[in-house]
Amino acid sequence: MDLRCEGCAGCCVDWRPLDPVAAGSDRTGPRPPLDDVYDLAPLSRDEVAGFVDDGLGDALIPRLFEPAERDDSVRIDGVDLAAVDDRPVFVVGLRKPPKPVAPVGTDESRWLDACVFLDPTTLQCRIHGDERYPRTCATYPGHNLELGAETECERVEAAGGGERLLDDEPPKDLPAPAFGPQALGATVFAYPDPDDLDGVVARLRDGAATADDRARFAGAAVGSRPGSLSVARDRMADARERAREADSWVGNAVREWTARAAADGDPVDGTAESLAELVRDVEDDAGAPGTSGWD
Ligand code: SF4
Ligand code: SF4
Numbered sequence: 001m002d003l004r005c006e007g008c009a010g011c012c013v014d015w016r017p018l019d020p021v022a023a024g025s026d027r028t029g030p031r032p033p034l035d036d037v038y039d040l041a042p043l044s045r046d047e048v049a050g051f052v053d054d055g056l057g058d059a060l061i062p063r064l065f066e067p068a069e070r071d072d073s074v075r076i077d078g079v080d081l082a083a084v085d086d087r088p089v090f091v092v093g094l095r096k097p098p099k100p101v102a103p104v105g106t107d108e109s110r111w112l113d114a115c116v117f118l119d120p121t122t123l124q125c126r127i128h129g130d131e132r133y134p135r136t137c138a139t140y141p142g143h144n145l146e147l148g149a150e151t152e153c154e155r156v157e158a159a160g161g162g163e164r165l166l167d168d169e170p171p172k173d174l175p176a177p178a179f180g181p182q183a184l185g186a187t188v189f190a191y192p193d194p195d196d197l198d199g200v201v202a203r204l205r206d207g208a209a210t211a212d213d214r215a216r217f218a219g220a221a222v223g224s225r226p227g228s229l230s231v232a233r234d235r236m237a238d239a240r241e242r243a244r245e246a247d248s249w250v251g252n253a254v255r256e257w258t259a260r261a262a263a264d265g266d267p268v269d270g271t272a273e274s275l276a277e278l279v280r281d282v283e284d285d286a287g288a289p290g291t292s293g294w295d
Contacts, residue, residue: 002167014038017265057243058251062217
C-alpha cells in the first residue's frame with residue numbers, strides 16, 4: 001500500500017459539499033448509522049480509555065445504528081436501534097466540527113466538517129504516529145483493499161483530487177476489522193442501561209448531543225469487556241465522570257469553530273495568512289500538538 005496524502009485529508013474531512021457524487025457515505029451498509037457524520041473512524045475500547053485518561057474525553061462521540069433486517073432491535077425516542085439483548089449497539093469515534101479547510105486537492109478554504117485532530121493549515125493529523133493515533137487511521141485503507149471495497153483515496157481521485165492510491169496491495173499485518181462478531185466489547189459496544197437513553201437518542205440523531213450524552217457512551221465503552229456483554233460498573237462510572245469533566249483544547253476548538261462557521265461548504269473569508277493565524281489562535285496556542293508540514 002502506498003498513498004499520497006499531501007493536500008488530501010479526504011478520509012478526515014466531510015468533503016461531500018465539494019463533490020456529492022464522487023464522495024461516499026457511511027450510510028450504505030445494512031445498518032445505517034443514526035447520525036450523518038462522514039467517515040467516522042471507530043476506536044477500540046483501549047483507545048477510548050486512552051483519550052479519557054489524557055483528559056481528551058471531549059473529543060469523543062458515539063454512533064448508534066438502525067437495525068438490519070434480521071437484527072435484534074430496541075425502540076427509544078421513537079427510533080428503532082440495532083441491539084444485542086435489548087442493549088443498543090454503538091461505536092465511539094472522534095468529533096468532526098466545521099473547520100476552514102481546502103482538502104482533496106482544492107485551493108480555496110471552505111467550511112467543512114473535519115476531524116478534531118486535523119490541522120486545518122497543514123491538512124496533517126495532529127496525533128499521527130503518537131500513542132493516541134487510532135489504529136483505524138493508521139491502517140486505512142488496508143481493510144478496504146483486502147475486501148476489494150472502494151477506498152476514500154479512489155473517491156478523491158474520481159473527484160479530480162489528484163493521484164492518491166499509488167499501490168493497492170493491502171498490508172500483510174492488518175489487525176482484526178473494527179466490525180464483526182469478534183468486535184463486541186472491543187470496538188463495538190452494547191449500552192447496558194437502555195432505559196436511561198430517553199431524549200439522548202433523539203439528540204444524537206439530530207447532532208445535538210450534550211457533553212453528558214457523549215460521556216455516558218465513552219464510559220460504557222471503557223467499562224466493556226472484549227467478547228462479552230458485561231460491563232465493569234466502576235470503570236464505566238469513573239470513565240463517564242472523567243469524560244464529562246474533560247475541558248481540553250479540543251472541546252474549546254469545537255465550540256470556537258462551530259460559533260465561527262458559515263454554512264456547510266461555504267468559502268471562508270480571509271487570506272491564507274489570516275486563516276493560518278486563526279488556526280494558531282484556536283488550536284495551536286490553546287494546546288494542540290503541532291504537525292511537521294509536508295516539506
Ligand atoms: S485522527 Fe488523524 S488521521 Fe484519524 S481522522 Fe482524525 S485527523 Fe484524520
Ligand atoms: S483519502 Fe487516502 S490519500 Fe487521502 S488522506 Fe486519506 S489515506 Fe491519504
